[in-house]
Amino acid sequence: MSRPLVVGNWKMNGLRADSAARVNALLDGLREKPAAGVDVAICPPFTQLALVGSQLEGAPVALGAQDCHKAERGAHTGDTSPEMLSDAGASYVILGHSERRRDHGEIDETVREKAVAAAKxxxxxxxxxxxxxxxxxxxxxxxxxxxxxxxxxPDGFTGVVAYEPVWAIGTGLAATSEDIEATVGFIRAELVRQFNESGKTLRILYGGSVDAGNAGSILAIPNVGGALVGGASLKPDAFLSIIHAAPGA
Ligand SMILES: O=C(CO)COP(=O)(O)O
Structure with missing residues (x-):
């Protein structure tokens, strides 16, 4: 099993002052109590990528973005290319979030094309x-x-899959451990069925109302390789508790 991955998705939250303070508190907490066995990433909004990226230089926390365009550059007003994200210091990008599927009508095919471009x-x-x-x-x-x-x-995918039941997002009602275990087990089997050997190595995260109280039990579920955290990632103490609840922290 690979190391657990805990990702904070700030969604459309974060101005300069609160973003900087949040990152400082996270880094202070990790200096006080390191989580050497856990991969951690935060995905601020586009406008804070540069600021947060500079704060994370040399820190044990990676930078991610919340979306990207499929094209490398060109006439796409308002969009951001994977190369721009990489240039800003990002190493992850969330794609196909249900809020983008809902607000922007994003469909599977678009997500796949973006994933190809991002990996490139x-x-x-x-x-x-x-x-x-x-x-x-x-x-x-x-x-x-x-x-x-x-x-x-995409074919040959080597990234991360996040299982986020839409009804559990932002509701305070995470799926039960039994449901997560069964569904993530199904996803694992499906990945192996559709992707053969590489399906066995893909990391599967759970997301949807993960908080300090339920993180330990969720992160201990077989086949769950980490968490994608929304609301609780905006609160440094809660996010640190989630990171420290991961196996190997
Ligand atoms: O959508 C999510 C993360 O991408 C989950 O959000 P919440 O943790 O706020 O439920």
């Missing part, structure tokens, strides 16, 4: 998949996830 620029894509409450209620979870994996992950 040296970024590790974190591809998000997950079912909605309606899909869960109608027993479609596995078929939805199977299609998302098939549609969003």
């Amino acid at each position: 620029a040296g970024l590790t894509p974190i591809i998000c998949i997950g079912e909605t409450e309606d899909q869960r209620q109608s027993g479609e979870t596995e078929s939805v996830l199977g299609w998302q994996i098939k549609g969003s992950l």
Whole structure:
């Protein structure tokens, strides 16, 4: 098993002052109590990448972004290329988050194209998949996830998959350990079925209302290789507790 990965997705939160303070508190906490066995990344909004990137230089925390365009450069007003992210110091990029699928109509094919471009620029894509409450209620979870994996992950994918049930995001209602174990087990099997050997090595994160209280039990679930944390990543104490709850911290 690879080292656990804990990623903070700040979403559309962070002005200069609070971003800098949040990163300082995180780095102070990790100096006080290191988490040498855990990979940690934070994904601030685009406007804070440069500032946060400069704070993270030499620190045991990687920088990530929350989206990218599929093209290297050109006439795409308002967009950001993978190369620009890499140039800003990012090593990860979240792709296909359900909020982008919801707000921007992003579809699996777009996510796959972005993942190819991101990998080409040296970024590790974190591809998000997950079912909605309606899909869960109608027993479609596995078929939805199977299609998302098939549609969003490029051939030879070597990045990270994040299972984020849409109904668990920002609700304070994480999926139960039993549900996570069963669904992540299904995702693992599906990755192996669709990607053969490389499917065995892909990291699978869980995301959706991960907090200081539930992180220990979630991160101990078989096949869960880390967490993608939204709201709690904005609170340094909570985010540090989650990092320290990871196996090997
Ligand atoms: O969407 C998420 C991370 O990408 C999860 O958000 P919350 O941790 O706020 O539920």
